[in-house]
Amino acid sequence: MLFSRETPSAKRRAFREALASGEILRLPGAFNPLSARLIEDKGFDGVYVSGAVLSADLGLPDIGLTTLSEVAGRAAQIARVTDLPTLVDADTGFGEPMNVARTVQTMEDAGVAGMHLEDQVNPKRCGHLDGKEVVGLGDAVRRVRAAVDGRRDPDFLIMARTDVRGTEPGERGLRLAVDRAKALADAGADAIFPEAMADLSEFEAVASALDVPVLANMTEFGKSELFTVKQLGDAGARIVIYPVTLLRMAMGAAERTLDTLNAEGTQNAVVGDMQTRARLYELVDYAGYNHFDSAVFTYEPGQNHQH
Numbered sequence: 001m002l003f004s005r006e007t008p009s010a011k012r013r014a015f016r017e018a019l020a021s022g023e024i025l026r027l028p029g030a031f032n033p034l035s036a037r038l039i040e041d042k043g044f045d046g047v048y049v050s051g052a053v054l055s056a057d058l059g060l061p062d063i064g065l066t067t068l069s070e071v072a073g074r075a076a077q078i079a080r081v082t083d084l085p086t087l088v089d090a091d092t093g094f095g096e097p098m099n100v101a102r103t104v105q106t107m108e109d110a111g112v113a114g115m116h117l118e119d120q121v122n123p124k125r126c127g128h129l130d131g132k133e134v135v136g137l138g139d140a141v142r143r144v145r146a147a148v149d150g151r152r153d154p155d156f157l158i159m160a161r162t163d164v165r166g167t168e169p170g171e172r173g174l175r176l177a178v179d180r181a182k183a184l185a186d187a188g189a190d191a192i193f194p195e196a197m198a199d200l201s202e203f204e205a206v207a208s209a210l211d212v213p214v215l216a217n218m219t220e221f222g223k224s225e226l227f228t229v230k231q232l233g234d235a236g237a238r239i240v241i242y243p244v245t246l247l248r249m250a251m252g253a254a255e256r257t258l259d260t261l262n263a264e265g266t267q268n269a270v271v272g273d274m275q276t277r278a279r280l281y282e283l284v285d286y287a288g289y290n291h292f293d294s295a296v297f298t299y300e301p302g303q304n305h306q307h
């Protein structure tokens with residue numbers, strides 16, 4: 001009830017420990033706080049807050065239009081309903097290196113466990129589209145150093161994402177990605193997100209070149225095939241995100257439902273696919289609030305109150 005009883009610092013420590021265990025952690029993207037409850041209920045290891053989902057949710061393309069306040073606000077709403085660690089997409093850090101330091105502190109205040117910061121130029125775009133551009137290595141390193149300098153909780157995870165793989169095809173692109181990933185880790189990044197890896201051997205090449213954990217992005221309709229958790233774990237990845245998966249499914253269902261309403265004049269045919277009222281109430285813990293109501297609201301001083 002009222003949800004997470006874990007403090008943000010406890011969640012950060014747990015995330016660090018889970019990462020150190022060597023197991024691969026699975027973080028589906030929550031498109032709202034309620035879906036974060038579902039992710040926790042189904043036994044996943046963490047919750048991802050995707051910039052693509054956040055901007056799509058607002059009816060915007062994912063090109064860096066969302067603000068730090070919007071992203072941190074949504075991340076806080078999501079993080080507070082789950083005991084799981086929350087990893088947030090901080091895009092290019094919302095400004096220059098000084099802003100990046102402030103972004104880290106704002107995300108710490110939002111109660112999330114960590115964030116990733118990418119090396120694209122502004123306006124940024126989805127990492128799986130063509131025609132991306134990245135900043136030079138010096139600027140990318142400055143962003144990471146500013147993030148590390150701004151951090152107050154040493155357990156807050158700063159992950160550097162590099163989009164350089166998508167800027168050059170073939171072997172050369174991969175070599176650039178490995179070199180940049182190493183430089184970003186040397187600059188203090190706690191983990192690396194190599195964006196737009198073409199296949200498993202590329203994940204392997206990045207992971208084996210680094211001492212820090214590597215994230216695999218299993219976004220649909222992108223550059224990477226959709227590998228299994230086992231395949232990614234064997235290739236050395238330590239975190240896998242499914243950033244837009246739940247939103248795509250939910251929006252697919254919404255479209256089909258509207259089509260059914262249009263065609264049939266009633267939603268009867270799709271009711272069987274819906275989350276039931278009972279399941280929804282379970283997720284938001286109606287029973288807990290009822291209990292609270294009867295235990296606290298009807299409490300009378302002097303009574304020996306039994307819970």
Ligand SMILES: C[C@](O)(C(=O)O)[C@H](CC(=O)O)C(=O)O
Pocket residue numbers: 049050051052053062089125126127128217219220222243244
């Ligand atoms: C991971 C990502 O940064 C996101 O915002 O979720 C996107 C996902 C997507 O657009 O499919 C990305 O750039 O890969």
Ligand SMILES: [Mg+2]
Pocket residue numbers: 050051052062089091
């Ligand atoms: Mg993004």
